[in-house]
Amino acid sequence: MSSTDFDDTLTNLAQPKSAATLTIRVIKSFEFRTERSLVLRPVNLEKTTVGELKDIVREAIRTQPGWKPYRTTTFDTLKLYTRAHGAKTTNLIINLDHDDWILDEDSKTLEECGFENETEVSFFNRESYSKFQANPETRWT
Template structure:
């Protein structure tokens, strides 16, 4: 019998999420926030946004990110899932964008060790039209 994967070792009420906070798509400027003990059965999209925005607003090292209006979350990958070629966001699967702030994270398919991108929707749409990276 195979060992369980790490995403199934924690209950949905005690998940760890990595949120990629994207300042610039063009320059691939992002920092990650790792949130522990997230209850995916009760936390909403709005609640996840608030938790990350609190980190950005209060923790040191985030000052350059405080000028961006972060408003959109999108699933990047689930644990042990395929990753995209783009290093900070998947440009396909716009159906993975979390449109409803009242949606519960579990109902959106999040599980332990999922990765989510957090960004400004207007900048994302602009980058999708011309996905040129200026810094490699």
């Protein structure tokens, strides 16, 4: 490959479904836009279920340094945020539309839910999300 050549493989196709990279947007507060990202790799999209992904993230929050402020929140819901090369929402914390993107079936594999390499999902408390959705105002104090 010369210096003028480049690999034009789309990043969502660059890794096999058995070794994908996922970004989990762990949202502590919608109102204060408190969010921290957790990058997971390699994740087998063909075998990992929604419920297993929730458990993996909860374990990371419980055991990894820097997550202590998040340990008091009950995280129970995953929602697709964006796929690689897809459109992103204008809301900085979560996409408030597309409630059909909420992943309610813990037994489904991530592949069945449409995950690809470099998919981003939000992980949050469903009750807090419903309250924010009804009144999507942010606070900065």
